[in-house]
Amino acid sequence: MKAEIVAVGTELLLGQIVNTNARFLAVECAGLGIDVYYQTVVGDNKDRLLETLKLAASRADIVICTGGLGPTQDDLTKDVLAAYIGRELIIHEPSMSKISDFFSSRGIHMVESNRRQALMLEGCDPLLNDTGMAVGVAVTYEGTHFILLPGPPKEMKPMFTNYAAAWLSSVMTDEVPLYSKMLRFAGIGESSLEHQLMDLIQDQQDPTIAPYAKEGEVAIRLTTRARDVEEGKQKLLPLEQEIRTRVGDFIYADEDLPLEHVILQLLSSKMMTLSVAESCTGGLLSDLITAVPGSSQSFLGGIICYTNLLKNKLLQVPMEVLEGDAAPGAVSEETASLLAQNLLNTTGSDWSLSVTGVAGPGESEGKPVGLVYVGLGKRGAQPQIFTLKLSGNRDMIKLRAAKSALYQLWKQLKDS
Known part of the structure; x- marks a missing residue:
């Protein structure tokens, strides 16, 4: 009907x-x-x-x-x-x-x-x-x-x-319901994902495959008609397996959940905790995490160290790293690393994320809009630093930076 x-x-x-x-x-x-x-x-x-x-x-x-x-x-x-x-x-x-x-x-x-x-x-x-x-x-x-x-x-x-x-x-008479399954991806863009699956999309009949894009994440909905859930699962299984063979490394969930929700599930299952230090994202990363009910079980909190003064006072980043002609600057690998490491010491969390960069609209420290450094700290190890070169307006860069930080944490958690 x-x-x-x-x-x-x-x-x-x-x-x-x-x-x-x-x-x-x-x-x-x-x-x-x-x-x-x-x-x-x-x-x-x-x-x-x-x-x-x-x-x-x-x-x-x-x-x-x-x-x-x-x-x-x-x-x-x-x-x-x-x-x-x-x-x-x-x-x-x-x-x-x-x-x-x-x-x-x-x-x-x-x-x-x-x-x-x-x-x-x-x-x-x-x-x-x-x-x-x-x-x-x-x-x-x-x-x-x-x-x-x-x-x-x-x-x-x-x-x-x-x-x-x-x-x-x-x-209704003889209507066969639709059965759908959502696959959620991170770390891969919509166009790249579509390129990997183009032949499946072009040749689709039943089941069907439809990509959905959101800022920082991509999802695919697989759909078929089935009289019950078990029949639906069996009809979708071959297509899902083929997708996993091609791009399975980027699949973080096989249900409609945001990345931060899955990360909190992983942290909880491992009895681990997380804290964040944010500069250019201005609290957005913390907001994404705390939007998930029950996040307090694993999320200890965050520090919005937007200015150099607070980076120095709250997280002990030396001023000679932040300012001066020869200083790496607030937007640097060195600052991202110190933020992530010192945050672990300050909060006692098992994991930490730091984000520092240029969200725009203009340059900062002579560095271009969209340059962002993400620090990923783990207790007992040296922080890992990831360099991002993001595009978009100020809000888009902030969200993409936050989602990219979460993606790097997810990769470490799923393999640990």
């Missing part, structure tokens, strides 16, 4: 809210064997929404709408669908009771407009809202299946998972 996802809300068109609902629904639909061919965003306008629903119904078997189910006058989705298919709007009494109880239990007067959240289309299947008030709608009209979901993700996701998915499964 083909589906179209319609996000309703002028705030989406204005960029005030990011449409994360579409991504969630696309993934969920793929798991049900539903192909999402179109994603549309339309504002809170009756005429435009009606035309959007008509167009979606003409080219999709399933139309999933998010947003426009609230209590205000610009929440129009139910009204427009009711007018389109010629159904009356009626009160869903269980939802109305829930709304009334909510206001009365808090001693708040309920204004009449809140009743709109309990409206549903006559003859539809109501979709309960476990985390909010607006009831959802599931209805079939002239062969097209319509689902109306609330806009807030905290309401939309459980409504789809708990109720809408089962309703869709009940109206």
Whole structure:
């Protein structure tokens, strides 16, 4: 079956809210064997929404709408669908009771407009809202299946998972779900990876292979149709093995996890700890690491030694190394090495990472934008130094430097 996802809300068109609902629904639909061919965003306008629903119904078997189910006058989705298919709007009494109880239990007067959240289309299947008030709608009209979901993700996701998915499964016939597997790569660029796998990409049928690039990392999604997980695994296995034969040294995960998450798993499994010293990345490396839940088990902390003064005071890098006509400078192998080594002594961690370089927009110490040195320290060993020559704007260089540092640590951890 083909589906179209319609996000309703002028705030989406204005960029005030990011449409994360579409991504969630696309993934969920793929798991049900539903192909999402179109994603549309339309504002809170009756005429435009009606035309959007008509167009979606003409080219999709399933139309999933998010947003426009609230209590205000610009929440129009139910009204427009009711007018389109010629159904009356009626009160869903269980939802109305829930709304009334909510206001009365808090001693708040309920204004009449809140009743709109309990409206549903006559003859539809109501979709309960476990985390909010607006009831959802599931209805079939002239062969097209319509689902109306609330806009807030905290309401939309459980409504789809708990109720809408089962309703869709009940109206689908002989659909074979998609089974996917993600391979995550580091230390190799998108173009290089694609070059290594070009023949596989060009000759793909089933399974399919699709590259995805993010700053500092690349991923490949392998996809096939399979009636269960085991069948899916077996169908993808030959393709995955061929990819591993060619570029397996760069694969850090066979699931959709960021590099820092995998590093923390490795550190935890080895009962080791990490600390970082950051100059040009300005705390970004620490932020990536601490974004992972449970990172405190292995990450002791970081020092943002942005100026030469703090490099000297906090991590004992001599001023004669940092400044002077004959000094290597803050952006140098010597400074990266001293930062990594002295950080181990200061924090007592098993591993350390240091980053110092020129993020731009202009040169520093007469050194070019994009020149970065990464120090990798290990207790009981001399620090390893890696020279990076990065391109991009300031933010891109900072992120690429942080990801490159993590990549070097990952290579050491997986082999130790």
